[in-house]
Amino acid sequence: MSTTHSPYAHGPASVRATMFRVLAALVPALAVLVWYSQGAILLPLVLSSAACLALEAVCLKLRARPWRNDGSALLTAWLLTLCLPVVTPWWLVLTTALIAIVFAKHLYGGLGQNPFNPAMAAFCVAIVAAPGIMAQHLPPHAMSTLEQIRIILGLDAREVLDGIASATPLNALSNALHHDDTHAADFADTLATPLALICAYALGGLWLVRARIIDWRTPLVFLATLFLLATLPWWIAPARYPSPLFHLLHPSTMLAAFFILTDPVTGCTTARGKCLLAACAALIVWLIRSHGAYPDGIAFSVLLMNFCAPFIDLHTQPKAFGHER
Amino acid sequence: MQPAPYSFPGGIHPETHKALTREAAIAPAPLPAQLFVPLQEKGRAPGRIVVRAGERVLKGQKLAEPADALGAAMHAPTSGEVRAIAPHPLAQADGGEGLCAHIVPDGKEEWTPHAPFDLQSATHEAALRHLRDSGIVGLGGAAFPSHIKLGDGHQIHTLVLNGAECEPWITCDERLMREQATAILRGAQILAQLAGAAEIRVGIEDNKPEALAAMEVASAGQANVQVFSVPTRYPAGGEKQLIESLTGIRIPAGRYGPQYGVQCFNVGTAHAVARAIDHGEPLISRVVTLTGAVRRPANVEALIGTPIADLLALAEPENNVTRTLLGGPMMGVALPNLAAPLPKHGNCLIAASDALFPPRPAPSPCIRCTACAQACPQRLQPFELYWFAHARAFDKLARYRLFDCIECGACAWVCPANLPLVDYYRFAKDAIRTQERERRAADSARERFEWRSFRLAREKEEKAARLKARAAETLSQMNNEGAPPDAGSADKQALIAAAVARAAAQKAAAETPPPPTEEPPQP
Ligand code: SF4
Ligand code: SF4
Numbered sequence: 043m044s045t046t047h048s049p050y051a052h053g054p055a056s057v058r059a060t061m062f063r064v065l066a067a068l069v070p071a072l073a074v075l076v077w078y079s080q081g082a083i084l085l086p087l088v089l090s091s092a093a094c095l096a097l098e099a100v101c102l103k104l105r106a107r108p109w110r111n112d113g114s115a116l117l118t119a120w121l122l123t124l125c126l127p128v129v130t131p132w133w134l135v136l137t138t139a140l141i142a143i144v145f146a147k148h149l150y151g152g153l154g155q156n157p158f159n160p161a162m163a164a165f166c167v168a169i170v171a172a173p174g175i176m177a178q179h180l181p182p183h184a185m186s187t188l189e190q191i192r193i194i195l196g197l198d199a200r201e202v203l204d205g206i207a208s209a210t211p212l213n214a215l216s217n218a219l220h221h222d223d224t225h226a227a228d229f230a231d232t233l234a235t236p237l238a239l240i241c242a243y244a245l246g247g248l249w250l251v252r253a254r255i256i257d258w259r260t261p262l263v264f265l266a267t268l269f270l271l272a273t274l275p276w277w278i279a280p281a282r283y284p285s286p287l288f289h290l291l292h293p294s295t296m297l298a299a300f301f302i303l304t305d306p307v308t309g310c311t312t313a314r315g316k317c318l319l320a321a322c323a324a325l326i327v328w329l330i331r332s333h334g335a336y337p338d339g340i341a342f343s344v345l346l347m348n349f350c351a352p353f354i355d356l357h358t359q360p361k362a363f364g365h366e367r
Numbered sequence: 368m369q370p371a372p373y374s375f376p377g378g379i380h381p382e383t384h385k386a387l388t389r390e391a392a393i394a395p396a397p398l399p400a401q402l403f404v405p406l407q408e409k410g411r412a413p414g415r416i417v418v419r420a421g422e423r424v425l426k427g428q429k430l431a432e433p434a435d436a437l438g439a440a441m442h443a444p445t446s447g448e449v450r451a452i453a454p455h456p457l458a459q460a461d462g463g464e465g466l467c468a469h470i471v472p473d474g475k476e477e478w479t480p481h482a483p484f485d486l487q488s489a490t491h492e493a494a495l496r497h498l499r500d501s502g503i504v505g506l507g508g509a510a511f512p513s514h515i516k517l518g519d520g521h522q523i524h525t526l527v528l529n530g531a532e533c534e535p536w537i538t539c540d541e542r543l544m545r546e547q548a549t550a551i552l553r554g555a556q557i558l559a560q561l562a563g564a565a566e567i568r569v570g571i572e573d574n575k576p577e578a579l580a581a582m583e584v585a586s587a588g589q590a591n592v593q594v595f596s597v598p599t600r601y602p603a604g605g606e607k608q609l610i611e612s613l614t615g616i617r618i619p620a621g622r623y624g625p626q627y628g629v630q631c632f633n634v635g636t637a638h639a640v641a642r643a644i645d646h647g648e649p650l651i652s653r654v655v656t657l658t659g660a661v662r663r664p665a666n667v668e669a670l671i672g673t674p675i676a677d678l679l680a681l682a683e684p685e686n687n688v689t690r691t692l693l694g695g696p697m698m699g700v701a702l703p704n705l706a707a708p709l710p711k712h713g714n715c716l717i718a719a720s721d722a723l724f725p726p727r728p729a730p731s732p733c734i735r736c737t738a739c740a741q742a743c744p745q746r747l748q749p750f751e752l753y754w755f756a757h758a759r760a761f762d763k764l765a766r767y768r769l770f771d772c773i774e775c776g777a778c779a780w781v782c783p784a785n786l787p788l789v790d791y792y793r794f795a796k797d798a799i800r801t802q803e804r805e806r807r808a809a810d811s812a813r814e815r816f817e818w819r820s821f822r823l824a825r826e827k828e829e830k831a832a833r834l835k836a837r838a839a840e841t842l843s844q845m846n847n848e849g850a851p852p853d854a855g856s857a858d859k860q861a862l863i864a865a866a867v868a869r870a871a872a873q874k875a876a877a878e879t880p881p882p883p884t885e886e887p888p889q890p
Pocket of ligand 2: 788
């Protein structure tokens with residue numbers, strides 16, 4: 043295909059610039075997590091980044107494609123790190139990198155061809171394969187840096203961190219609501235702590251919306267639907283259902299709204315499709331969180347909607363110019 | 368002056384680079400040493416040539432009559448000698464050749480007799496014929512003959528005058544509006560009168576305040592003219608986009624303005640119409656912007672047929688120029704051969720250097736970011752079109768409205784993956800058109816074959832019936848003439864008659880006319 047035809051001018055956009063802007067938008071959230079984990083998260087971050095980049099390079103080489111530092115592998119690594127508990131053992135960090143880059147991305151044909159979000163696919167496999175480890179979300183400042191690093195490197199034999207795991211904000215809040223023994227003080231505590239993280243996600247996400255890298259519809263429709271869906275049952279049976287605030291003020295909700303569901307490759311491309319996809323994702327998240335066996339439904343919801351995206355697109359094609367009537 | 372009442376979807380904001388030439392007043396280009404006036408449009412039959420090699424022609428003398436309804440006449444841009452009428456490279460991307468009149472000017476600039484056209488007493492047909500004979504075509508880029516766009520004089524209610532000039536780098540229309548606003552509006556009034564349009568709407572991008580003001584001043588007192596400023600956004604000057612911005616009417620692919628009561632003309636075209644009617648001057652020159660990596664960017668009035676190299680030399684290109692673009696960077700073409708002559712639609716020459724137009728980086732896979740869809744003024748899904756073109760799924764392309772694509776290049780401009788999207792659309796459109804042509808040719812060949820078989824069978828039957836009748840006749844004659852028949856001889860006679868008939872039938876079959884040789888109908 044000849045490239046000597048018009049247009050001869052090109053705008054400033056590039057895939058690389060886009061990806062690095064998304065990475066930049068994740069920096070505030072990472073900073074908060076560095077603070078929460080007292081620096082320990084840097085270890086899985088570096089591990090995952092190195093693994094993803096190396097695997098990307100190997101895959102491109104094997105597929106005889108030119109190496110381009112388009113930032114997509116690094117983004118996958120960062121999203122994985124944000125999803126996994128900080129104290130995930132090193133081998134699981136590497137395994138998720140392998141699943142994300144090799145299986146979920148390159149076996150499907152590489153960037154642009156993958157039907158599922160690589161980070162979410164790997165995260166799902168981890169949830170199913172190692173639910174115990176995946177439940178070890180530490181509350182902020184719960185452990186010293188050294189202790190966490192020892193667990194990550196497998197030097198500390200503790201498999202499941204009893205007592206600590208159940209103290210994560212999500213589980214604590216969930217337990218409190220489910221068991222109807224809300225302590226006002228605990229409640230305030232658990233709410234206050236991830237707030238910084240939630241704000242960091244929202245900040246980065248809103249900046250991406252402003253930069254027109256992500257479409258405003260997806261986060262808006264997702265968060266609004268989740269809120270509305272959660273409100274009615276909670277009104278009727280507050281003891282049985284978590285509050286809408288519980289849903290919205292969950293870090294993974296924000297992460298999904300601004301950084302996961304907005305993945306262009308695996309999402310919808312039409313405006314109506316984006317709205318529909320975000321609304322359905324919210325419904326699934328609410329169902330899994332309220333009735334499912336897993337504490338969080340984001341990953342499953344995203345994968346399911348990734349699967350549906352092409353069909354939604356097909357049926358929401360806009361009318362072309364002059365063909366509206 | 369007022370803001371445009373409507374707007375169009377999508378669009379982009381490329382760097383305009385117009386500052387280079389927008390203050391450069393139009394100056395006549397010097398008479399070139401030789402001219403190659405194109406007599407043939409790309410892929411079309413050459414016009415009927417009415418001069419011969421060796422003949423002396425006068426300025427404005429007709430060189431070629433239009434070949435068919437879709438043509439316009441061509442004229443000698445100056446007086447001189449026709450050296451040859453021969454194929455010469457044309458200003459096209461493929462560097463293809465077309466019939467050109469090679470004229471060596473004598474420097475006398477001697478006009479052929481010409482007189483103003485009396486519009487008031489002329490019939491509609493006569494006026495259109497005059498425009499055609501004056502060689503008036505769209506100067507905005509499409510070079511479509513203006514007399515055809517005017518229709519029958521009853522369908523069009525609004526005439527849109529296109530002074531948007533949205534392509535980067537180009538300022539020839541802006542200069543013309545600033546310097547010749549009155550003549551432009553005069554031409555627009557003529558066009559409106561011929562089209563039967565009650566209203567004229569002028570659209571100019573708001574980055575040309577002087578042009579807006581000039582047109583506003585010139586239109587004072589003309590109650591049917593409204594000047595609108597259109598927000599600067601490529602492709603605001605696309606015909607469909609400007610019509611939508613000014614009238615709210617959206618014209619789908621395959622439809623034409625008159626079906627919707629509007630028609631769009633470029634300001635340069637209107638100016639040429641005024642010259643043709645009020646002065647009887649055919650279209651032999653136009654304003655060209657000379658810009659890019661040049662030391663002396665300029666706007667010149669150049670004769671149609673001036674070699675591109677001569678024009679470019681006026682602007683003194685820098686040493687780092689790698690190619691020359693005809694038209695703007697978004698929809699223009701890179702010229703493989705600078706010996707090619709300036710065509711009527713040649714509004715701009717850009718000396719392109721790698722510094723100004725960096726080579727396109729290698730494309731990477733589409734990430735479905737939909738930036739292209741947001742930029743598309745035709746509300747298409749360019750990435751889907753790209754995907755289907757890539758997969759050669761031509762049936763899908765029709766569903767996703769490939770033929771609504773105006774090839775504006777906005778999608779390719781924004782694409783972060785650097786995909787040459789428009790190249791794919793051109794390729795797919797060509798392939799689909801070819802397929803369609805072949806299918807039609809096959810259809811008509813099959814029809815011809817079936818018709819021939821049918822005809823042969825019918826002829827055979829008819830012949831057999833005729834022979835049988837003749838045999839019966841012979842038999843009855845024999846019967847009448849001969850001795851009283853007995854059963855045996857009657858049988859015998861029937862046999863003889865049948866044998867005669869068979870022989871005749873065989874002879875007739877051998878004489879069957881050869882298969883028809885008419886050409887398949889040209890699509
Ligand atoms: S702009 Fe390019 S990368 Fe983005 S969806 Fe369109 S074709 Fe794909
Ligand atoms: S070139 Fe075609 S598909 Fe691309 S933006 Fe223009 S009209 Fe849309």
